[in-house]
Amino acid sequence: MGEARIVSFINYKGGVGKTTTTYHIGCSLAEHHGHRVLLVDIDPQSNLSLLCMSYDRYNQFRTQQGTIRDLYRRFRQESRLGTRDFIVREPIQLNNGPLRNLDLLPCDLDMLGEDIGGILPTVSAARTGNAFQVLEQVAERVLREWDFLRLALDEVRSEYDDILIDCPPNLYLMTQNALAASDWYVITVVPEHLSSVGVPILIRKIRDIRERIRRVAAILGREVSFARFAGIIAVKMRRAGQHQDVLNRLREDLSSYIGEGSLADPVFATATTELIGYSEAAEQNLPVWHARGNNPAMAAERREYEAITEEYLRRCHSGEL
Ligand SMILES: Nc1ncnc2c1ncn2[C@@H]1O[C@H](COP(=O)(O)OP(=O)(O)OP(=O)(O)O)[C@@H](O)[C@H]1O
Ligand SMILES: [Mg+2]
Numbered sequence: 001m002g003e004a005r006i007v008s009f010i011n012y013k014g015g016v017g018k019t020t021t022t023y024h025i026g027c028s029l030a031e032h033h034g035h036r037v038l039l040v041d042i043d044p045q046s047n048l049s050l051l052c053m054s055y056d057r058y059n060q061f062r063t064q065q066g067t068i069r070d071l072y073r074r075f076r077q078e079s080r081l082g083t084r085d086f087i088v089r090e091p092i093q094l095n096n097g098p099l100r101n102l103d104l105l106p107c108d109l110d111m112l113g114e115d116i117g118g119i120l121p122t123v124s125a126a127r128t129g130n131a132f133q134v135l136e137q138v139a140e141r142v143l144r145e146w147d148f149l150r151l152a153l154d155e156v157r158s159e160y161d162d163i164l165i166d167c168p169p170n171l172y173l174m175t176q177n178a179l180a181a182s183d184w185y186v187i188t189v190v191p192e193h194l195s196s197v198g199v200p201i202l203i204r205k206i207r208d209i210r211e212r213i214r215r216v217a218a219i220l221g222r223e224v225s226f227a228r229f230a231g232i233i234a235v236k237m238r239r240a241g242q243h244q245d246v247l248n249r250l251r252e253d254l255s256s257y258i259g260e261g262s263l264a265d266p267v268f269a270t271a272t273t274e275l276i277g278y279s280e281a282a283e284q285n286l287p288v289w290h291a292r293g294n295n296p297a298m299a300a301e302r303r304e305y306e307a308i309t310e311e312y313l314r315r316c317h318s319g320e321l
Contacts, residue, residue, distance in 0.1 A: 004038070004160035005316050006153060008178040008185045008227055012202060013195070014169035017188040017235030019047045020278065021308075022166040027092070027287040028309035030102035035161040037102045038087070042068060042149070042178055043168035044111035052091040052104050053285055061088055062108060068152075069108035072116065075148045083155040094290055103160075116173055139219040146213055149177035171202075176209050182227035184316045191234050191246040191271075200253055203229060230315045233308060234271035243271075264321060270307040 009022045022039065029035040041048040049058050049067075061067075071086050087105055090098035153163055165178045179185060187202060189195045210226045217224045232250065236243045247267055254266040281291035289305070314320045 003157045004036075004163045005184070006157070006163045006165065006182045007230065007312075007316050008165040008167055008175075008182040009188060010167045010175065010178070010185050010202075010206075011187055011189065012169055012171050012205075013198060016190045017233070017272065018169070019043070019051065019166050021186075021188050021233055021235070021272070022164050023048055023051045024287055024305040025309050025312055026102060026162070026164045027099060028305050029162050029313075030099055031287075032306060032309065033313070035101065036159065038105060038156065038160045038163045039102065040068075040105045040153070040163060040165040041107035042174045043107055043166055044109060044114070045168065046107045046109050048166040049104060049106035051282055051285065052088070057091070058106065061106060067106045067108035069111050071105075071152055072148060075151070081152055081155060083152045087156070092285065092287075094286070136220060139216050143213070143216050143220070143224075145173060146176055146180045149174075150181040153181050171205055171209065176213075179206060179209060179227045180213060180224065183225075184230035185227040186230050186312075186316075187232045188235055189232050189250075191236065191243040191250070193242070193246065196246050196249045196253065199232065199250055203254070229266070231266055231268050231321065233268045236271050236273045268308060268311050268315075270304060270311060272304050272308065275304075
């Protein structure tokens with residue numbers, strides 16, 4: 001394969017399965033499909049990093065090797081990025097050795113509460129009287145704010161088949177960076193009443209971000225790529241009775257205005273359901289199909305995420321929406 005597909009898992013709502021889904025699709029791609037996978041954690045909660053390894057190991061990497069926070073610092077200082085320096089190689093330990101071909105770019109708990117970006121553009125031509133030159137300089141600086149993750153991932157893109165980005169529950173600058181760096185975005189949703197309101201708003205907001213970036217790029221005569229909508233993965237956690245109604249309403253609402261290519265069904269055919277084993281698996285730093293536990297129901301999850309991953313491949317690799 002050539003260059004990795006880059007996919008962001010996104011929702012401004014918290015606790016809707018973004019991290020669990022990113023992690024399990026990534027594990028399945030590496031284990032069941034032999035893909036080379038990079039998981040990218042841009043959420044300061046660092047949940048994805050902590051699903052891959054124990055807190056002690058994470059802390060060791062964080063202090064000795066550094067995280068995306070240090071990578072971002074290099075970007076700010078306009079020095080060499082060196083994304084490879086911060087990648088943890090094959091962090092997930094199965095019984096018989098590491099989960100092959102799955103790497104992690106970890107996030108940093110120290111980023112909690114830190115503001116990123118937002119520096120005022122410096123303009124040197126301000127007194128020369130050339131207004132367009134000033135405008136171009138400002139546009140250049142503003143565009144750079146959205147370019148950190150794209151530049152960082154460009155350095156390693158040829159080494160992977162899939163790069164999966166786990167976004168924080170917001171649409172601030174780092175999430176905007178993820179969208180600008182990605183080919184596709186996937187929304188995870190707990191299908192409850194409020195999600196049928198929230199998802200169309202989320203898609204509209206993502207389009208607004210795209211238009212904002214495009215307008216700035218147009219000042220410089222440039223075109224920029226941006227993530228396209230690949231579908232919704234439903235995470236059915238509670239009150240299962242309502243789920244199907246909400247999903248059907250979402251299908252109707254979205255089909256009327258998505259208009260981005262021919263999306264036959266905006267919702268993935270397989271959902272993940274509330275099954276036993278996720279907290280045990282998280283504690284053991286293992287995907288749910290490897291987790292040790294007494295409950296035979298845990299085995300069922302393996303098949304769920306396998307089916308979701310098959311569909312992910314059809315949508316994000318073959319473009320069959
Ligand atoms: N299919 C599922 N069945 C049962 N529990 C699940 C399922 N998917 C996720 N969970 C659990 O739900 C909780 C929230 O999931 P997760 O952390 O993936 O959400 P998130 O959207 O990434 O949250 P945040 O916005 O805080 O980053 C976790 O405790 C996870 O173990
Ligand atoms: Mg999360």
